[in-house]
Amino acid sequence: MDFEQPRSEWQFTATKWHSIADKEKFARHYIGFVQARCPFQKFHEWFYNRLMHMYMHIAHYNRVGFYETWCDTPEKRLAFLRRHLEYECVGDPVWTWSDVERTLQGWIAESGILREYEFEASVARREQTICLARAAMRELSDDDVVRLLQDRNAPPVAANGTEERGTVAQRLRGEQAPLFHL
16 A cells, blocks of 8 residues: 555545545554654654544553553554554544544555564564573572573483483574573
8 A cells, every 4th residue: 555645546535523634644644653663752642632542542541651552662562553453443434534544454464564563573572581581590590500501401302211312502593592601
């Protein structure tokens, strides 16, 4: 979905209270906000006031509370986008912003932005896990760490009770390697 298209191709419908230009302004800002990874500096009051009434976002007391609930970590931003993509848009565009919701759902689905957010959330989870593991290892005595490393590097035992050849150290993968590096 190309948002550089002429306005007539967007097919927004004016409501009694909002013009097509209002809907277009919101849609363009939403896309810029999401592409910029939801910075608070772009989470303007006018944008919050419209967004909190869309995609069944309710029960937020203020802009900061909404932002902290949906936008301040990669995992929350991913949940934010997934909610918008999976939401069943209801209502007549003459009375609601359901046409904007549907259009933005199309953009989320077609743009590939969801995959980018999924990757960023998985990287953040991995980094958090590594930090927690390092902190936990600092709490252990040196003897316990050595014992963990020995257990980690011991040859695996096969189902028949014999040791398999090769060491686990040769098979350490990605983020696990730094955890066991002395």
